[in-house]
Amino acid sequence: MHTPEVINEVMHRRRSIYPYQYEPGASVDDGIVRQILENANTAPNHKKTMPWRFTVFNGDGRKKFAELQSSLYIKHHGTQNQVKIKKLEDYPLMASHIIAIGLKRHADRLPEIEEVLAVGCAIQNMFLTATAYNLGCYLSTGGVTYIDEAKAYFHLEPEDKLIGFFYIGKIKDAPKEMLRTPVDEKITFIS
Numbered sequence: 001m002h003t004p005e006v007i008n009e010v011m012h013r014r015r016s017i018y019p020y021q022y023e024p025g026a027s028v029d030d031g032i033v034r035q036i037l038e039n040a041n042t043a044p045n046h047k048k049t050m051p052w053r054f055t056v057f058n059g060d061g062r063k064k065f066a067e068l069q070s071s072l073y074i075k076h077h078g079t080q081n082q083v084k085i086k087k088l089e090d091y092p093l094m095a096s097h098i099i100a101i102g103l104k105r106h107a108d109r110l111p112e113i114e115e116v117l118a119v120g121c122a123i124q125n126m127f128l129t130a131t132a133y134n135l136g137c138y139l140s141t142g143g144v145t146y147i148d149e150a151k152a153y154f155h156l157e158p159e160d161k162l163i164g165f166f167y168i169g170k171i172k173d174a175p176k177e178m179l180r181t182p183v184d185e186k187i188t189f190i191s
């Protein structure tokens with residue numbers, strides 16, 4: 001089908017769906033995850049720098065990711081926030097796949113904002129592809145996202161950015177309604 005209605009429907013159905021809303025123990029086909037990343041790779045990007053980088057955790061890799069993020073978090077922020085630490089340990093195991101999203105900088109060629117925008121476009125492609133496959137997903141920028149030391153674990157250099165973590169799972173609970181104020185409030189037409 002090549003109709004605008006298809007893309008309109010997918011965009012309006014897209015939601016952030018969190019790991020506690022995923023079917024426990026249900027894994028998503030690696031082929032679908034690969035398609036999600038193929039579609040991310042088609043995102044627009046200035047000067048063809050293709051700055052997006054992905055580290056995919058599935059199966060037992062999720063445990064390694066959970067241990068990594070909780071221990072790094074504790075090293076930098078201590079053990080006061082037990083609720084947050086428990087979430088860092090539990091969420092990866094509630095998901096099927098977690099994709100660490102990195103930004104490979106090309107500082108000699110582009111301002112940072114342009115590469116951040118390109119990775120943002122790639123992430124939206126991931127959201128829409130996951131939605132089209134009726135999967136739950138969300139982007140987390142919590143945990144260790146802004147701890148510089150974390151970059152090395154995701155094959156990133158100090159000048160690169162860690163953007164966040166994209167969680168994917170099969171949907172158990174229906175997503176919430178979309179909360180948006182009318183687009184008309186955000187448009188100025190000059191005719």
Ligand SMILES: Cc1cc2nc3c(=O)[nH]c(=O)nc-3n(C[C@H](O)[C@H](O)[C@H](O)COP(=O)(O)O)c2cc1C
Pocket residue numbers: 014015016017138139140141142164178179
């Ligand atoms: C850049 C970015 C970072 C986000 N980080 C988090 C996060 O760390 N934790 C979280 O619960 N949600 C996070 N979200 C999800 C937003 O809270 C969510 O998109 C918002 O509530 C709108 O809901 P919707 O995506 O279902 O439309 C993030 C979203 C974006 C775009």
